[in-house]
Amino acid sequence: MLKVIRKSEARERRIAENKSAFNYITKDISPEVSLAVIEGSDFKGEINITEDRIYFVLSGSLILNLNGEEIILYPEDSCLISRGTKYIMSGTFKVITVDQPAHGINKK
Numbered sequence: 001m002l003k004v005i006r007k008s009e010a011r012e013r014r015i016a017e018n019k020s021a022f023n024y025i026t027k028d029i030s031p032e033v034s035l036a037v038i039e040g041s042d043f044k045g046e047i048n049i050t051e052d053r054i055y056f057v058l059s060g061s062l063i064l065n066l067n068g069e070e071i072i073l074y075p076e077d078s079c080l081i082s083r084g085t086k087y088i089m090s091g092t093f094k095v096i097t098v099d100q101p102a103h104g105i106n107k108k
Helices: none
Strands: 011-016 019-025 034-048 052-066 069-073 078-081 086-100
Touching: 011 034, 069 078
Parallel strands: none
Antiparallel strands: 011 019, 019 034, 034 086, 052 069, 052 078, 052 086
């Protein structure tokens, strides 16, 4: 299968006043994996993911706080976070996220 999703076709989802997701590959296209671009501006919020997640930083800095340990990711840095992990995400950033299984597939 080959599926091309153009920027104009990405679904924008407002997560907070200062955080948006642009969903490219969604659970409707592939239940196995999803891909989104997340943009945040002075964002800070708690995250509890139900999928394994990869972050790849495109611009800015993404600050992750896991159990009191602060990790700062800069452009071209990446990390993997296991499903079920709770953390605080903050900063001004533009990141790619890849989730497996696709984001939202485990939600009831």
